[in-house]
Amino acid sequence: MDTATNSKAEIASPIKDVDDEIQQLLQTLPKEEGLISGSGMSLYLYQGFWRSARYLKPAISFQTHFQAFDSDVMVATFPKCGTTWLKALTFSILYRSQFARDVHPLLNFTPHQLVRFMEFDVYLNNPCPDLDNIFCVYKPRLFATHLPHASLPTSIKNSKCKIVYICRNPMDMFVSLWNFTGKLRDKTQDPPLSLDEAFDKFYRGVYSAGPFFEHVLGYWKASQENPNKILFLKYEDLKEDISSQLKHLAIFLGVPFTEDEQKHGVVEEIANICSLKELKEVEVNKKGFHVTGIPHTDFFRKGEVGDWSNYLTPSMVERLDKLIHEKLDNSGLTFKLSS
Numbered sequence: 502m503d504t505a506t507n508s509k510a511e512i513a514s515p516i517k518d519v520d521d522e523i524q525q526l527l528q529t530l531p532k533e534e535g536l537i538s539g540s541g542m543s544l545y546l547y548q549g550f551w552r553s554a555r556y557l558k559p560a561i562s563f564q565t566h567f568q569a570f571d572s573d574v575m576v577a578t579f580p581k582c583g584t585t586w587l588k589a590l591t592f593s594i595l596y597r598s599q600f601a602r603d604v605h606p607l608l609n610f611t612p613h614q615l616v617r618f619m620e621f622d623v624y625l626n627n628p629c630p631d632l633d634n635i636f637c638v639y640k641p642r643l644f645a646t647h648l649p650h651a652s653l654p655t656s657i658k659n660s661k662c663k664i665v666y667i668c669r670n671p672m673d674m675f676v677s678l679w680n681f682t683g684k685l686r687d688k689t690q691d692p693p694l695s696l697d698e699a700f701d702k703f704y705r706g707v708y709s710a711g712p713f714f715e716h717v718l719g720y721w722k723a724s725q726e727n728p729n730k731i732l733f734l735k736y737e738d739l740k741e742d743i744s745s746q747l748k749h750l751a752i753f754l755g756v757p758f759t760e761d762e763q764k765h766g767v768v769e770e771i772a773n774i775c776s777l778k779e780l781k782e783v784e785v786n787k788k789g790f791h792v793t794g795i796p797h798t799d800f801f802r803k804g805e806v807g808d809w810s811n812y813l814t815p816s817m818v819e820r821l822d823k824l825i826h827e828k829l830d831n832s833g834l835t836f837k838l839s840s
């Protein structure tokens with residue numbers, strides 16, 4: 502299996518191959534500094550969402566060249582909303598008949614190695630990667646993206662490819678993002694970014710893959726229009742009742758748990774092996790780096806609902822509360838802010 506792992510952090514090393522065409526495109530796009538600095542990390546507003554130069558080319562390659570199969574499954578998420586968890590869960594449910602229970606691949610590979618990002622990994626250095634080879638181990642193909650719904654390759658939208666989306670209340674998402682970028686800034690020796698500065702950027706939607714609300718609403722509306730194609734999950738619901746959510750996910754994926762499996766505790770087993778507590782202890786998640794240069798360990802922190810109350814000031818909470826209403830009222834989408 503090609504796991505695409507780097508041996509050292511390259512979070513902000515110079516970008517080698519932003520070719521002329523992309524350079525020209527970049528010059529036409531609004532530009533701002535996001536939460537992480539460094540060469541290639543400035544953000545550009547592309548199709549309504551902020552994206553770093555480094556990952557714009559692979560995103561365009563994915564958009565342009567990818568041909569979906571009806572059998573494909575895609576995990577789509579907004580960053581820091583439960584990507585790592587959903588990758589582990591979807592992989593474990595979808596492929597449970599393809600590996601022995603006592604040698605679960607999650608014991609040897611990270612969730613991000615097992616379910617690879619298209620725009621940060623598969624298409625990173627090659628506009629036309631050999632997908633037959635990359636997806637040769639397990640069937641059907643399973644991959645991931647942070648791209649907004651509107652920017653997905655046409656064949657994903659037009660085929661029967663299934664999409665599982667997860668989101669999370671924006672207060673916890675922001676706190677998770679702030680902690681995550683703090684660690685990255687340490688590694689790139691950037692001075693720390695104050696919570697105030699980060700909040701200001703978050704509020705304006707200026708961070709990689711932002712703005713949050715537009716991303717979430719894009720998938721929310723699409724899932725309402727086509728619930729058989731897009732399953733819309735919330736981090737807080739998984740925390741509250743993982744068994745029901747896993748059964749629901751398995752049905753959606755077309756591989757419902759049999760009565761026998763349920764009787765033998767397969768649902769609980771999957772919930773357990775994919776839990777934050779278990780994954781944190783797996784050796785492969787404690788060392789090494791993702792292909793983006795991010796240490797594997799940085800994808801695992803507290804995983805709590807309501808952690809925002811330990812960080813946000815009353816004025817931040819008030820502003821965010823207002824923004825949530827402004828953006829989500831009339832959409833039918835709501836978030837639980839505490840457990």
Ligand code: PAP
Nearest residue numbers: 580581582583584585586677776777801802803804
């Ligand atoms: P990504 O989008 O950059 O891949 P993502 O996995 O969505 O990151 O976000 C990491 C968050 O999910 C962290 O949340 P926290 O900062 O609030 O703690 C991380 O702890 C949490 N997380 C990672 N794995 C799991 C898991 N197995 N169960 C629950 N939460 C998890």
